[in-house]
Structures are given as C-alpha cells and as structure tokens.
Amino acid sequence: MQRFSTPLLVIVLVIVPVFGQQPSTQSAQQQAIAQSSAAPQTTAQLSPPRVKIEDYRERASRIIGAALTSDLAYRRLAWLTDRIGNRLSGSESLQRAIEWAASEMKSDGLEDVHTEKVMVPHWVRGEESLELVEPVHKNLAMLGLGNSVGTSVEGVTAEAVVVHDFDELERLGERLRGKIVVYNVPFTNYGATVQYRSAGPSRAARYGAVAAIVRSVTPVSLQTPHTGALRYDDAQPKIPAAAVTIEGAEMLERMQQRGEHPRLHLKMSAHFLPDAESANVVAEIRGREKPDEAVVIGGHIDSWDVGAGAQDDGGGIVATWEAVRLLKQLGLRPRRTIRVVLFTNEENGARGGAAYAEAHKAELAGHVLAIESDSGVFRPTGFGLSAKATPQARADFVEIAKLLAGLRADHINPDGEGTDISPMMDAGVTGASLDVDGTHYFDIHHTEADTFDKVNPQELASCVASLAVMAYVVADMPERLGQ
Amino acid sequence: MQRFSTPLLVIVLVIVPVFGQQPSTQSAQQQAIAQSSAAPQTTAQLSPPRVKIEDYRERASRIIGAALTSDLAYRRLAWLTDRIGNRLSGSESLQRAIEWAASEMKSDGLEDVHTEKVMVPHWVRGEESLELVEPVHKNLAMLGLGNSVGTSVEGVTAEAVVVHDFDELERLGERLRGKIVVYNVPFTNYGATVQYRSAGPSRAARYGAVAAIVRSVTPVSLQTPHTGALRYDDAQPKIPAAAVTIEGAEMLERMQQRGEHPRLHLKMSAHFLPDAESANVVAEIRGREKPDEAVVIGGHIDSWDVGAGAQDDGGGIVATWEAVRLLKQLGLRPRRTIRVVLFTNEENGARGGAAYAEAHKAELAGHVLAIESDSGVFRPTGFGLSAKATPQARADFVEIAKLLAGLRADHINPDGEGTDISPMMDAGVTGASLDVDGTHYFDIHHTEADTFDKVNPQELASCVASLAVMAYVVADMPERLGQ
Numbered sequence: 001m002q003r004f005s006t007p008l009l010v011i012v013l014v015i016v017p018v019f020g021q022q023p024s025t026q027s028a029q030q031q032a033i034a035q036s037s038a039a040p041q042t043t044a045q046l047s048p049p050r051v052k053i054e055d056y057r058e059r060a061s062r063i064i065g066a067a068l069t070s071d072l073a074y075r076r077l078a079w080l081t082d083r084i085g086n087r088l089s090g091s092e093s094l095q096r097a098i099e100w101a102a103s104e105m106k107s108d109g110l111e112d113v114h115t116e117k118v119m120v121p122h123w124v125r126g127e128e129s130l131e132l133v134e135p136v137h138k139n140l141a142m143l144g145l146g147n148s149v150g151t152s153v154e155g156v157t158a159e160a161v162v163v164h165d166f167d168e169l170e171r172l173g174e175r176l177r178g179k180i181v182v183y184n185v186p187f188t189n190y191g192a193t194v195q196y197r198s199a200g201p202s203r204a205a206r207y208g209a210v211a212a213i214v215r216s217v218t219p220v221s222l223q224t225p226h227t228g229a230l231r232y233d234d235a236q237p238k239i240p241a242a243a244v245t246i247e248g249a250e251m252l253e254r255m256q257q258r259g260e261h262p263r264l265h266l267k268m269s270a271h272f273l274p275d276a277e278s279a280n281v282v283a284e285i286r287g288r289e290k291p292d293e294a295v296v297i298g299g300h301i302d303s304w305d306v307g308a309g310a311q312d313d314g315g316g317i318v319a320t321w322e323a324v325r326l327l328k329q330l331g332l333r334p335r336r337t338i339r340v341v342l343f344t345n346e347e348n349g350a351r352g353g354a355a356y357a358e359a360h361k362a363e364l365a366g367h368v369l370a371i372e373s374d375s376g377v378f379r380p381t382g383f384g385l386s387a388k389a390t391p392q393a394r395a396d397f398v399e400i401a402k403l404l405a406g407l408r409a410d411h412i413n414p415d416g417e418g419t420d421i422s423p424m425m426d427a428g429v430t431g432a433s434l435d436v437d438g439t440h441y442f443d444i445h446h447t448e449a450d451t452f453d454k455v456n457p458q459e460l461a462s463c464v465a466s467l468a469v470m471a472y473v474v475a476d477m478p479e480r481l482g483q
Numbered sequence: 484m485q486r487f488s489t490p491l492l493v494i495v496l497v498i499v500p501v502f503g504q505q506p507s508t509q510s511a512q513q514q515a516i517a518q519s520s521a522a523p524q525t526t527a528q529l530s531p532p533r534v535k536i537e538d539y540r541e542r543a544s545r546i547i548g549a550a551l552t553s554d555l556a557y558r559r560l561a562w563l564t565d566r567i568g569n570r571l572s573g574s575e576s577l578q579r580a581i582e583w584a585a586s587e588m589k590s591d592g593l594e595d596v597h598t599e600k601v602m603v604p605h606w607v608r609g610e611e612s613l614e615l616v617e618p619v620h621k622n623l624a625m626l627g628l629g630n631s632v633g634t635s636v637e638g639v640t641a642e643a644v645v646v647h648d649f650d651e652l653e654r655l656g657e658r659l660r661g662k663i664v665v666y667n668v669p670f671t672n673y674g675a676t677v678q679y680r681s682a683g684p685s686r687a688a689r690y691g692a693v694a695a696i697v698r699s700v701t702p703v704s705l706q707t708p709h710t711g712a713l714r715y716d717d718a719q720p721k722i723p724a725a726a727v728t729i730e731g732a733e734m735l736e737r738m739q740q741r742g743e744h745p746r747l748h749l750k751m752s753a754h755f756l757p758d759a760e761s762a763n764v765v766a767e768i769r770g771r772e773k774p775d776e777a778v779v780i781g782g783h784i785d786s787w788d789v790g791a792g793a794q795d796d797g798g799g800i801v802a803t804w805e806a807v808r809l810l811k812q813l814g815l816r817p818r819r820t821i822r823v824v825l826f827t828n829e830e831n832g833a834r835g836g837a838a839y840a841e842a843h844k845a846e847l848a849g850h851v852l853a854i855e856s857d858s859g860v861f862r863p864t865g866f867g868l869s870a871k872a873t874p875q876a877r878a879d880f881v882e883i884a885k886l887l888a889g890l891r892a893d894h895i896n897p898d899g900e901g902t903d904i905s906p907m908m909d910a911g912v913t914g915a916s917l918d919v920d921g922t923h924y925f926d927i928h929h930t931e932a933d934t935f936d937k938v939n940p941q942e943l944a945s946c947v948a949s950l951a952v953m954a955y956v957v958a959d960m961p962e963r964l965g966q
Contacts, residue, residue, distance in 0.1 A: 078737055083619055136566055141931070222705040222932035223790075247934045251565055254935070307706075448624070449705035451730045452737070 047391045049399035051477045059332060060403040060469045066326050067465035073322035074457045076104070077315060081308035081452040088305035089345040090122030090276035097301055098279050101321070101342055105283040108325045110340075112286070115279035118355040120345040122276040123147055125305055126269030130213070130242060133157065134263040135255060140248040143227040143306060143447075144268045145197060145214065145241045146348045155267035156180070156210050156240065162253045166196075169203060177208030180264050184249040187219040190442055194228070201241035202233035211266050212241040215249035218442050223247050226446045227304050229348050240268050278302075278344040280352050283321075285328055287336040287475065292363065294337040295475040296370040296429075297323060297467055300346030300420055307450035311441065315377030315455055315463070317342045319434075323468035334476035336368060343420035346374070350419050357423035364427045368481050369474050372418025373434040373467065376441045379459045380409040380466040384416025384433040386425060393430055393482030400473045409466040411435070430482055434467055530874045532882035534960045542815060543886040543952045549809050550948035556805035557940045559587070560798060564791035564935040571788035572828040573605030573759035580784055581762050584800070584825055588766040591808045593823075595769070598762035601838040603828040605759040606630055608788055609752030613696070613725060616640065617746040618738060623731040626710040626789060626930075627751045628680060628697065628724045629831045638750035639663070639693050639723065645736045649679075652686060660691030663747050667732040670702040673925055677711070684724035685716035694749050695724040698732035701925050706730050709929045710787050712831050723751050761785075763835050764825040766804075768811055770818055770958065775846065777820040778958040779853040779912075780806060780950055783829030783903055790933035794924065798860030798938055798946070800825045802917075806951035817959035819851060826903040829857070833902050840906035847910045851964050852957050855901025856917040856950065859924045862942045863892040863949040867899025867916040869908060876913055876965030883956045892949040894918070913965060917950055 053060075080097060087094040098115060105113045123146060130142040162182045163169045169181065181204035183196040194217050201212040216226035225243045232238050244252075255262040281301065287293060299316025303309020324340045327333075343352035357364065371383065382404065385397050394412070401410040416433035417425060425431040436459075444450045474481050536543075563580060570577040581598060588596045606629060613625040645665045646652045652664065664687035666679040677700050684695040699709035708726045715721050727735075738745040764784065770776060782799025786792020807823045810816075826835035840847065854866065865887065868880050877895070884893040899916035900908060908914040919942075927933045957964050 082734055082737060085619070085621065136568070138568065220705075222703075222707040222927065222930065223934070224705040224707075247932065247936050250936045251934070254561055254565055444705065447705065449730065451706070451734070453730050453733045 047395040049395040050392070050479055051396045051399050051473065053399055053403055053473070056403060056473050059472070062330055063326060063332070063468045063472065064407065064465040066330055067322070067468060068458070068461045070322070070326070070461070071457060072325070073318045073464055074455070074460055077310065077318045077455060077460070078452050080314050080318065081310045086305050086307060086309045087301060087303045088123070089120040089278060089302050089348055090124070090273065091305065094278060094302055094344070098281055098344070101281045101301065101317070105281070105321065109328055110283035110285070110324060113283040115281050116355065116359055118278050118280055118344050118351050119275045120278040120351050121349045122273040123348055124271055124273060126150065126271065128242065128268040128270065130244065131265045132262060133265050135260040141223045141225050141245045142242045142248070143225040144270050145201070145243060146227055146229040146304065147232070148201070148230055148241045148268060148270050149238045150268045150270040151211070151240045151266055155265050157263060157265040158210050160213070160252050160256070160262045160264045162249070162256045166203060169207070173207050176204060179209055180211045180213060180266065181209040182213040182244070182249060182252050184215045184253050187217060187442065190217060193217045197228050197243065198231045199233070201230050201239055202236040205236040205239045209239060211239050213264070213266070214241065214243050216243045216245055218246070218445065220443050221246035224447050224449060227306060228446045240266060240270070242266060242268065278352070280344055280356055281342040282339060283324065284337050284339040285324060285333055288333045289335040291337050292366045293368050293480065294339050294363070294366060295368050295471045296339045296341055296421070296424070297373070297471050298341035298343055298420065299373045300344070300352065301342040302345050302347055304347055304446050306446070307444070307448045308452060310450050310452045310455055311376040312445055312450055313346065313374045315460060316373035319377050319460060319463040320373050320467055322464045323471060326464065326468050327472055332472060334472055335478070336475040338471050338475045346419050353420035354423045356420070357427055361427070364424060364429055367424060367429040369430050369432060370421040370424050371432045371434060371467065371471065372421045373463065374418050374420070375433065375436050375438060377455060377460045377463045378436040378438065378441065380407065380463045381435045381437060382409050382411035382413065382466070383470060384413035384435050386417060386431040387415040389430050390482040396477070396481055397432070400470055403469050403473070404466050407462050407465060409462060434463060436463065530878040532878045533875070533962055534879045534882050534956065536882055536886055539886060539956050542955070545813055546809060546815070546951045546955065547890065547948040549813055550805070550951060551941070551944045553805070553809070553944070554940060555808070556801045556947055557938070557943055560793065560801045560938060560943070561935050563797050563801065564793045569788050569790060569792045570784060570786045571606070572603040572761060572785050572831055573607070573756065574788065577761060577785050577827070581764055581827070584764045584784065584804070588764070588804065592811055593766035593768070593807060596766040598764050599838065599842055601761050601763055601827050601834050602758045603761040603834050604832045605756040606831055607754055607756060609633065609754065611725065611751040611753065613727065614748045615745060616748050618743040624706045624708050624728045625725045625731070626708040627753050628684070628726060629710055629712040629787065630715070631684070631713055631724045631751065631753050632721045633751045633753040634694070634723045634749055638748050640746060640748040641693050643696070643735050643739070643745045643747045645732070645739045649686060652690070656690050659687060662692055663694045663696060663749065664692040665696040665727070665732060665735050667698045667736050670700060670925065673700060676700045680711050680726065681714045682716070684713050684722055685719040688719040688722045692722060694722050696747070697724065697726050699726045699728055701729070701928070703926050704729035707930050707932060710789060711929045723749060723753070725749060725751065761827040763827055763839055765822060766807065767820050767822040768807060768816055770820040771816045772818040774820050776849045776851050776963065777822050777846070778851050778954045779822045779824055779904070779907070780856070780954050781824035781826055781903065782856045783827070783835065784825040785827050785830055787830055787929050789929070790927070790931045791935060793933050793935045793938055794859040795928055795933055796829065796857045798943060799856035802860050802943060802946040803856050803950055805947045806954060809947065809951050810955055815955060817955055818961070819958040821954050821958045829902050836903035837906045839903070840910055844910070847907060847912055850907060850912040852915060853904040853907050853912050854915045854917060854950065854954065855904045856946065857901050857903070858916065858919050858921060860938060860943045860946045861919040861921065861924065863890065863946045864918045864920060865892050865894035865896065865949070866953060867896035867918050869900060869914040870898040872913050873965040879960070879964055883953055886952050886956070887949050890945050890948060892945060917946060919946065
C-alpha cells in the first residue's frame with residue numbers, strides 16, 4: 001500500500017483531522033476513537049435499509065463456514081511468497097505471479113479469466129549502501145526509497161544534519177546547502193509520518209541538500225529499514241534518498257547533539273529502465289440477471305522488492321480471489337457479476353488502477369461497488385465505505401455487515417478508499433476498503449520482514465469470509481446498492 | 484549473557500523445572516508465577532533480619548534521588564555504544580572500551596582503579612552467507628554461531644532437513660548423513676530453547692550432518708538473526724553452524740512439508756586466532772572499618788560482534804560502575820569495601836570471571852557478596868539471591884530490599900547467579916543477580932538490534948539505584964551478611 005500517488009489521495013490525507021480517522025492506516029487507538037464518536041452520528045443519518053438480511057443469513061453462514069474451513073488461500077499465499085517472492089513492477093517475478101494467478105484462476109473454474117496489459121515504470125534498486133564515516137566508521141542498515149535517483153559511482157559524502165520536522169528544515173534553510181538532511185521523525189501515524197518519506201527529499205533539495213535520509217516510517221524496529229516511494233517535486237533538483245532504521249537515525253541525532261558532526265557516505269545505483277509490460281489479472285462470476293452490473297473486489301499483485309510482499313499485498317489478492325472462488329464452489333451465482341481484479345503497479349506508479357478504469361470506462365456506470373483489500377489480512381473489523389456513498393448505500397452496507405457480527409467484522413467506517421480503485425471512484429463508482437486490525441501492519445510494511453509467517457491463517461480466512469459475504473449480498477440484492 | 488559455558492551453569496538450567504523459575508532469563512509470566520508461589524514459602528523460612536533498615540532510610544533516599552537525577556550512566560552508555568561499538572574478545576574495540584572505562588573511573592575519583600590481565604579466545608566471524616539454492620534461489624539472513632568452525636572456501640551445499648526437537652533428530656539418525664540439519668524450535672524460554680544452539684551442532688554431527696542451522700533463540704523477529712555461542716562435543720566432528728531467522732526457518736519447513744527438498748549453501752570463514760590479551764577493569768571504594776571485606780558488583784565489558792552490546796551487557800557495566808561512583812560522590816564510604824569489576828570475555832569463554840576468582844583467591848573469604856548485572860537494564864524487579872545463601876543472609880536481603888519498594892525493585896527471587904561470578908560462588912562467595920523485567924530482552928539479545936535506543940534512561944537509573952542501595956547497605960551493616 002502507498003498513500004500519495006494521486007491528487008485524490010493527498011486530499012484524503014489532508015482531511016484526516018476533519019473526520020478524526022483515516023481508513024486503513026489508522027492506529028487501533030484512533031480507530032477506537034473514530035468508532036466511538038463517528039459511528040452514532042453516521043447511524044443517525046441512515047435511511048432504512050432495503051436489503052432483507054434474513055434472506056441471506058443461511059447463505060452467509062455457508063460462505064463463512066466454507067471460508068473458515070479452507071486453507072487454499074493460505075497455501076496459495078505461501079506458494080506466492082516462497083516460490084515467486086517479491087514482485088516489483090518490471091520484475092520477472094511479477095510476470096510469473098501474473099501468469100500463475102491467471103492459470104490458477106482458470107483451474108478454479110472462474111469465468112472470463114484474462115489479463116489486461118498495462119505498461120509500468122521499471123525502477124531498479126541496484127547496489128546501495130550508507131556508511132557513517134565520521135566520527136567513527138560504521139555501515140548503516142538502509143533501503144533506498146523507491147523512485148529515487150542514484151548517486152554518482154563514487155557516491156556522495158557530506159555532513160549529516162538531523163531535523164525533526166519541516167519547520168526545523170525551513171528554519172535551517174540555506175545552511176543545508178551541501179549537506180545530507182536526515183529526517184528523524186518518530187512514527188505517530190502513517191499518514192502524518194509518511195510525508196517525510198514522500199516529500200522530504202525535494203523539500204531538502206530546495207535548500208541545496210545533496211541527499212536525504214529518512215527515519216523508517218514504523219513504530220518499531222530491530223534494525224529494520226522500510227522502503228516506499230518518494231515523490232519528486234519537478235521544480236527541485238532530484239537528490240538521492242534512502243531510509244535508515246530508527247536505530248541509525250537516533251544514533252545520528254545523538255552524535256549531532258554531542259557536537260560530533262557525523263558525516264555520511266551514500267552510494268546508490270538506483271535507476272529507471274524503460275517502461276515494462278505488465279498486466280492486471282481479471283476473473284469473474286457472471287451475474288445471472290444483471291451481468292452488466294458488477295461488484296469489483298481486489299488488491300495489488302505487485303510489491304516492493306524486499307521481503308515477500310505477504311501482507312502488502314499478497315494477502316489482499318489471495319483473499320479477494322478466494323472470496324470469488326468460494327462463491328463459485330458453493331454454486332452461489334448472484335444477480336450481478338462479481339469480478340476480482342489483481343491490480344499491477346500499485347506501489348510505484350498506480351498504473352494498474354488507472355488502466356482498469358480506462359479500459360472499462362464504458363462499463364463503469366454498471367459498477368455497483370469496488371472494494372479494495374490493501375491494509376493487510378489481519379483480523380477484519382469491517383469495511384470503510386466511501387464518504388461519497390449515498391445514505392441508502394450506507395444503510396444497506398451497515399445492514400449487510402450485521403451478517404459478519406460473529407466475526408466481529410461488522411463495523412462500517414465513515415470513509416474508505418484504495419489506490420487501485422480511486423480512478424474508478426473518481427468516475428463515480430462507490431468505493432470501499434476492507435478494514436483490519438492495523439496494530440502491527442507498519443511493523444513490517446515495505447520491509448524484508450513482510451513474509452508469510454506474519455499471516456495468521458484464521459485472520460486470513462476471516463478476511464475471505466467478510467469479503468465474500470459483502471460482495472455476494474451487494475451483488476445479489478434485488479435493488480442496486482445506493483439507488 | 485550466555486548460560487552454559489561452565490558445568491555449574493548447565494546444572495542451573497537443568498534444575499529450572501524444580502524451582503519453577505530461572506533467574507534473569509525468565510519471562511514476565513514465569514516471574515509472576517514464581518513471585519506468587521515462591522515468595523511466601525521463602526518468607527516462612529526466614530530468620531529475623533538483623534539489619535536495621537530505619538538506620539539506612541535517609542541514606543537510601545539520597546542514593547535513589549541522586550541516581551534518578553543523574554544522566555551520567557546513560558551518557559556513558561551512549562558513548563560506549565556509539566563511539567566504541569560492539570566488543571568481542573580479541574577485538575581492538577574491546578581494548579578501547581577497557582582503556583576508556585579505566586580512564587573514566589580514575590577521573591571519577593574511584594580508588595585503586597586498575598586492569599587485571601586476562602588471556603581470552605579470539606574468535607573471528609569473517610565472511611559468511613547462507614543461500615537457499617533449491618527450489619528457488621534466495622539469500623537468507625543469518626549469523627554464524629560464536630566459536631563455530633568455518634566451511635571450506637567453496638562452502639558446503641546439501642539438502643536441508645528440518646527437525647523440531649532432539650527426539651526427531653534421534654529418530655532420523657543416520658538418515659541425516661550428508662545433510663544440513665535445521666532446528667526449527669520455537670522459543671519457549673531461553674534456558675530450554677538455547678540448548679539447540681549450544682548442543683545442536685554436535686548432536687547433528689554425531690549422525691553425519693555436514694552443518695547445522697538453528698532458528699534464532701527469540702520470541703519475535705523482523706528477519707533478525709541472533710548469534711551466540713555453540714559448544715562442541717569433543718567426541719564429534721566439528722561442523723559449521725549458523726542461526727537463521729524465524730522467517731527463514733519457517734520457510735524451510737514449509738518447503739520440506741510441500742516435498743520441495745530445499746538445498747542450502749553455507750559459507751563461513753569463521754576461525755580462531757591465537758589467544759589475545761584482554762583485562763578485567765577493577766575499581767573500588769575502600770571500606771572505612773573492614774577494608775578486607777568486600778561487596779563485588781559488576782557486569783561484562785565484552786559483547787558479541789553485532790549490534791552495540793547495549794543491553795548485553797553495556798548497561799550492566801555502566802549501572803554497576805555508576806552505583807559505585809554515586810556512593811563516592813555522596814561521600815558514603817561504607818564499613819566494607821565496595822568493588823566494581825567489569826569482566827572480560829563473558830560471551831565466548833568466561834575467562835574474565837575465572838581470572839578474577841583465581842587472582843583474588845586469597846581474598847575471597849572476605850568477599851561478603853557478589854552481584855552480577857547481566858540481564859539487561861530494564862525496569863528492576865529486585866534481586867535473585869543464590870539458593871545457597873544462608874537463611875540469615877536471605878532475611879537481611881529481603882529486609883534491605885524494602886528500601887527499594889518505591890522503585891518496585893524489592894522482590895527477592897529464591898535463586899540468583901551469573902556467569903562471571905560463578906567461579907567466586909564455587910569458592911563459597913554468596914552470589915546474587917540484579918533481576919529486571921525480561922519481557923523484551925530476548926527480542927534483541929545477540930543481534931544487530933541490541934543498540935542504545937533500546938535502553939530507557941529511567942529504567943537504567945532505577946537499576947543504578949537498586950544496585951547502589953543493596954551494595955551499600957550490605958557493605959555497611961554492622962554484622963557481616965549471613966553470618
């Protein structure tokens with residue numbers, strides 16, 4: 001998951017204080033606050049639901065039972081992460097993952113399984129290192145930031161200047177010329193802290209900094225660097241940028257405080273190759289009455305080039321895929337089509353989501369709902385429904401979620417979105433997110449530690465069940481959601 | 484800290500189930516159980532205390548106040564870890580740490596500051612790597628085990644066989660010939676799980692295994708390998724051995740379960756150089772009435788060659804040193820001598836502790852008490868007092884600890900020891916451990932993540948206060964402890 005690559009998402013970050021919560025990147029504490037304050041208010045505005053959930057209780061029970069007794073999604077995620085591994089846009093492993101998923105979906109008996117070509121950026125990390133050269137020599141654990149330029153072959157060496165926020169950066173201003181700016185910003189929440197990773201390099205470049213180093217965006221660390229995309233401001237020189245660990249950033253700050261003037265030597269051979277061919281993977285269960293109306297569910301098949309992309313977002317793709325497979329297996333063909341889309345290039349370009357919306361432009365009026373799963377497959381808490389959804393849609397969403405009360409996945413947050421579905425949402429499609437307990441997501445997000453063992457099979461199965469029930473009932477209810 | 488290098492310590496591990504707890508390596512839960520069950524029983528056996536703690540309340544208050552308002556120990560630990568770094572026996576950095584500590588102790592005004600020569604093993608890690616070569620190629624995060632032999636230059640390549648315990652190893656027996664044994668043993672407690680690291684390589688070698696890989700001895704991991712010493716059985720061939728992460732061990736097990744026959748390629752250039760000269764650092768406050776009777780407190784100045792040796796055991800040495808410095812600063816000269824010893828080579832040889840006991844053999848009859856701090860400087864809970872201590876000593880220990888009730892550091896566990904003080908204890912000296920909340924110690928123990936930022940300054944100050952009060956009162960009380 002990344003959170004800033006389109007203007008829409010920037011707006012979402014900015015409005016966080018207004019709504020008092022941010023779907024899917026909020027802490028457990030924030031979520032609790034949001035639930036206690038926002039939920040009653042929302043309920044007060046609800047129309048009476050039209051969906052009759054008693055008509056669906058038996059089917060929901062079968063779906064949930066099937067999800068919680070199957071380990072297929074879990075085994076598929078193990079295969080994806082162990083045998084294919086991480087899947088950065090342009091990599092051979094992403095291509096293998098796409099081919100594997102399409103092939104497996106065909107053997108599942110899903111309908112109209114196909115891939116849809118998408119040209120994606122092809123960023124390559126290359127060799128990289130960060131050394132402390134004064135006052136002592138030490139190699140620092142690091143990861144270059146995605147989309148960063150590289151350094152010259154000999155690298156860049158300069159004094160480090162540690163700052164704690166953009167205000168301090170601005171106060172130092174021209175004194176940063178020729179320096180390496182180190183943002184040592186503690187994690188508060190992802191939305192707030194990630195801005196130093198995304199915008200920090202260009203803001204430092206504005207004052208002549210020669211490189212930027214960002215404390216990893218995470219609450220915890222065992223010398224664990226976290227990568228993720230930066231976004232250059234075209235008005236500023238592009239300077240190389242990398243993440244250090246909490247441990248490394250704190251040490252540099254201590255050295256600065258002691259007056260030791262730490263110096264760093266950064267080497268990165270990061271670069272872009274020409275755009276590469278990639279694809280979204282698409283499959284469906286065709287609706288029995290209104291096949292041109294569709295509920296879309298999905299996650300992203302690409303990942304960063306470290307770890308195994310297990311929670312981000314291997315879990316999201318196997319969970320949404322499995323939800324559709326289970327419905328097929330159970331013979332539950334809804335009135336409308338349910339389509340699963342494994343989007344490509346979410347992490348460093350968001351081209352898959354854009355390509356889907358463009359390729360299916362003519363059909364989007366028939367897209368009843370799009371749900372993205374891209375916050376990990378931890379214990380599901382419910383869904384975030386776009387703040388733009390109609391009161392009628394919200395009323396029915398809240399009602400359908402009651403079928404998930406036994407999983408404690410029945411909470412509907414007042415907003416919801418996702419990078420891959422945002423182009424559809426811009427075109428008027430109602431969007432939603434699968435919301436999960438995010439307590440430990442950012443411990444491993446974009447790191448070598450985002451590996452299969454971090455996935456709990458019962459939690460994954462609960463995500464499958466939640467997605468399948470919600471998608472099925474919305475696709476099957478007699479009247480179209482929200483109209 | 485390590486826990487098996489002398490026969491005594493092996494016995495301590497074996498008796499753990501009998502006593503229901505293991506000093507200083509127990510989990511918070513175990514500690515709670517031990518406290519609720521063992522404490523009343525112990526109290527029932529106590530003699531009436533002879534120490535009058537009311538005589539010491541004002542002085543204890545001054546000591547605690549001074550400890551909690553000084554940041555000198557914290558700043559010294561920062562310097563040690565940032566500027567000197569980790570300190571394996573035989574390294575230049577250990578020598579620098581020894582010289583620095585002795586020099587600083589002199590400037591503190593401590594008495595009889597000197598170093599005592601100790602010849603130590605000089606193991607060198609060298610270059611090392613572990614690759615999965617089938618069914619896919621992947622570099623695995625690893626650390627060679629301390630004291631391991633290296634591989635040939637080309638390394639060793641063989642099929643991995645994952646086992647879960649020694650029983651399974653024994654059942655496989657000769658089928659392990661030519662294989663690399665992988666012990667995938669989940670962490671229960673350090674004492675139980677570390678046996679696979681220490682004894683696992685030789686037990687696998689007995690059946691012809693060509694190398695041993697051990698899941699890191701830790702409850703949590705962010706792709707974090709943990710080193711630590713192995714102990715070869717002289718009757719078996721010495722095979723190279725390394726630790727992988729939880730993530731790596733679990734992946735190998737999944738591959739084995741899927742019938743994929745994972746193969747590993749291990750390369751290690753680990754080797755021993757000739758023994759190196761090192762030293763214990765010794766300083767004291769000389770007793771005003773009975774200078775030949777002494778309370779010894781200390782930790783170990785060496786560390787593994789990864790991370791910064793902050794909790795293991797930089798914290799232990801700065802806390803014990805600071806306890807003595809504070810008493811000196813406060814003008815509190817006790818009846819008996821208080822001596823601080825920074826032992827060398829605890830991690831891979833325990834030569835410092837042995838050398839101290841040997842060099843001071845003639846004085847040991849006057850050693851009233853030896854306290855070791857080697858479980859980290861987390862929140863102190865109290866002390867573990869050797870099970871061999873007399874009832875009178877225990878009664879006075881429990882009584883003195885009441886002065887630490889305000890720090891919640893007043894619990895006396897029924898046993899206590901330490902690698903460095905065990906040779907003294909063998910010679911009849913009463914031993915004790917500073918006990919601390921061990922919940923997170925093994926998260927970082929023997930890893931790159933054992934760094935300064937893991938130390939909480941208030942917790943460190945509480946350790947200093949606890950050590951200073953206990954050492955001072957035992958050194959000053961009119962009658963000798965336990966007699």
